[in-house]
Structure formats: C-alpha cells, structure tokens
Amino acid sequence: MFRDTKRKGVVVVAATEQVTDHPILGSQGELSRRQVQSRIWNLAYPAIIEQLLVTLVSMADMIMVGSLGASAIAAIGISNQPIFTANAIFSAVSIGSTALIARLMGAQDYELANKAARQSLILAISSSLVLMVGVFVFAPAMIHFMHAAPDVAPLAITYSRIMGVSLVFSLTSMILNGVLRGAGDMRTPMRVNVVANIINIVFNYLLIFGIGPFPQLGVAGAAISTLLAHIVAFCLVLSVFFSGKFVLTFKRGQSYRPDWEIIKRILNVGLPASVEQLIMRVGMMFYARTVSSLGTTAYAAHQIAINSEGITFTPGMGFSMASTTLVGQSLGAKMPERAKRFGVESRHLAMLTMGTLGLLLFFFPTQIIGFYTDDPAVIEQGVICLRIIALVQPVMGATFVMMGSLRGAGDTRFVMLVTMLGIWIGRLGTAYLLVKGLDMGLAGAWIAMAVDHIIRGSISSLRFHQGGWQKARV
Secondary structure (H helix, E strand, O other), X not given: OOOOHHHHOOHHHHOOOOOXXXXXXXXXXXXXXXXXXXXXXXXXXXXXXXHHHHHHHHHHHHHHHHOOOHHHHXXXXXXXXXXXXXXHHOHHHHHHHHHHHHHHHHOOOHHHHHXXXXXXXXXXXXXXXXXXXXXXXXXXXXXXXXXXXXXXXXXXXXXXXXXHHHHHHHHHHHHHHHHHHHOOOOHHHHHHHHHXXXXXXXXXXXXXXXXXXXXXXXXXXXXXXXXXXXXXXXXXXXXXXXXXOOOOOOOOOXXXXXXXXXXXXXXXXXXXXXXXXXXXXXXXXXXXXXXXXXXXXHHHHHHHHHHHXXXXXXXXXXXXXXXXXXXXXXXXXXXHHHHHHHHHHHHHHHHHHHHHHHHHHHHOHHHHHHOOOOXXXXXXXXXXXXXXXXXXXXXXXXXXXXXXXXXXXXXXXXXXXXXXXXXXXXXHHHXXXXXXXXXXXXXXXXXXXXXXXXXXXXXXXHHHHHOHHHHOOO
C-alpha cells in the first residue's frame, strides 16, 4: 500500500513543473502564484485529509463516550491535559527532525538525511520509554492536581495509565512521520493514520459498549482502542523505513549508535520548540484547571466544543505542515525569497478555508453540539463557545501557518517567546480576569482563547514579514 511513496512523496514536489534545476523544488527561476499554490496544495491536501480523519474519529470517540454521561467526557478531557503536557517535553525530537530533514533534502544531502532519520528513531524510543513510566506512576497525582470531581477521578486515572503505555508507540510513529514530512512525503503519514484511525473507531465501538464477545469497558475501552491504533501505526511507519524502497531507509547493517553531532543539530532546533510546547501545554493545563473549577457540566460543554471545532483546524494544520516543509527545503536550497512566498501563500489559503468552515460553527452550533449530547445545560454553554471561536477562525489559520513556517526555518526560539506571551498572558491572564474577576463563566474562558490566537497570529505574521528567520541556522 506504500509502494508509490517515493514517486508521489518526495519527488512529487517537482512534478508541477517540467524544469529540473533542483530535484525537489524545481526551477531556480521565479514561480507564478498558481505554481506556488499548486506546490502548497500538493503537500497540504494529504495532511488535511489525514487531520480531517483524525478529527472525525476524535469526534466519533467523543460522541460514543458522551453517551456514557458528563463524567466520562470530563474524565477523558482532564486526563488528556497532563498527558499532552508530558508529551510536549519530548516534542523536540519531532520538530527538530522535521526542520533538519527538510534542510538536508533541500541541500540534496541524502546521506546525512538518512543518518538524521536514524538518530530521530533512537531519540524517539529512548525518550518515550521515560515518558511512559512517568505517566503511569504519577497518573493519580496528575488527576488530583487537575481538581477532578470524585465521580471523574477514578475513570481519569485508569484512562491516563493506559494512554501512558501507548506513548511509546504514538511518539515514535509521530516522530518518524515528522521525518517523512520533512522529506516532502505527506502521503505515507496519511495512509498510516487512515489505517490506525479505522482500527481506533472500530475497537472503540466494540470495547466501550461491549459488542458481541467483547467486554463493556466504557472509558477504559476508549483508551485500549487508542493503544491498539498506536501500536498498528508504529508497526506500519517502521515497516516503511525498513522496506528499502524510499529515499529515507533503515537497514540492518547501518549504525544505530548515538551520533552526538546530529543529535545536537536536532536539539538545537527542537529544544526551544520543546520548551514552547511545554509552555503551551502547562498553560493549557492551568487553563483547563480554571474551566474545570466551573463544574462538570461546564467542563463537559468545554470539551465537546473543543472537539467540535477541531474539524475547522484541519486546513490550518495541513497548510502549516506544508509550509514547514517547503520553507525548510527552500532555505536548504538557498532560496529564501521562495521560502517567504510559500509561507505567505500558505497563510492566505489557511485563512480562507478556516474562515469558511467557521461559518458552520457560527450558524449551526446547536446542531453540532447536539451530536454529542442531549443535555440542555451542556448544549446551551457549548453553543456560546462555538460562536465565540467562529469569529477568529481566519486568525487561527494565520497562527498555525506562520508559526509552522518559522519552525520550518529553525526560528523556534522566537516561536517559543510568542507562545509564552499568547498562552500565559493572552489566554491565562484574560481567563482569570473574565472567569474569576468578572464571573463570566465558560464564555469568558473562550473569549480568552480568542485573545490568545489574536496575539500569536499577529506577532508571528509580523516576524515572518520582517524576514530575520531566513538567516536561522539548523
């Protein structure tokens, strides 16, 4: 199923033009706007399809879990926050690997790109094992820190521990998928995740509700099905590298010992990105803690609204992945102006598509929330959330793409500072003022979310247009 990845992954970036000055980016001359957009779409649409499928599966998960009641919804939402936070600590490998591979592929240094891919595998497995143990041991403490209600805490602890075990497989496959994306191959990650998500949704149905010979496990069943999906994704993406059919390959005779020079290059870009993600996830955890203090009903509405708006994120995330790869490859090929054009056009496309999808959130929020629950109190609060966030969908598109472009350039330290400002001052500061100070409840928390995206989108766009990122070293 992955046999044509080499032809349609890395090489496909050059397929839109007949000139071959550069084997990946094509002509050294000026590209028309149509050609630039074509290259962006060529990389973005597999990522959009992949993210759309992930989002739809997540929505289906939440709908199934929602039938178990508000406590089950809150349990998953609360337990995901500390897991995402711990996950962020090790995101350095994924972001650093994507940026480095993109630069090396742009510079046509395929031998070093292969070495970097192997070092990414080593870092992925070692760091995820540490994370797995930490989440499993400290799950009760994390859940109690989140102020989980007595009816929510036992469910959340069980869910967290099962998800902790899955981190070895999910983190490794995520990092290897990042390596492929850095090389310009968006199709293989899409295919891997299609298979994994189908498995996830099928076993969710079987294990949550106890269909046929399968036990009825409720929230634990949702976690086990996710674990199975991550194991399958891990095996599939690893088999792609060991198949020997693609530009980036793993072979038995190759060295898998740590190469500290390459690891240093990965971490040089990745560590600021890791700190950025840690800042964001810790901030999000405190933000979720603020929301959870409003009660189970408010937190269930919050979680459903976040899950619902996820479908509008898919274009922004897809165009962000495309811009990360194209900006990195262009800088590796010493084409800084082309890198800028890729970033700007990706932002325009993301803002247009996310703004259009935001209309659905604004005009049909009751119908969307109604898919998850029939609780009138949850629906009422969820509708307010969706209408607030619908108004800033174009800004969110700019945030995704501009920060993704800066990461692709290796300008991760600046992204870290912008995230700190947006999350800790824009989101947390505003949420505390509106929720605690002005007693605006869940609506105040979602206004704070909008403020965060306005800050990050505006500052990252200004940075990108100033152009200092074009001199970043990877």
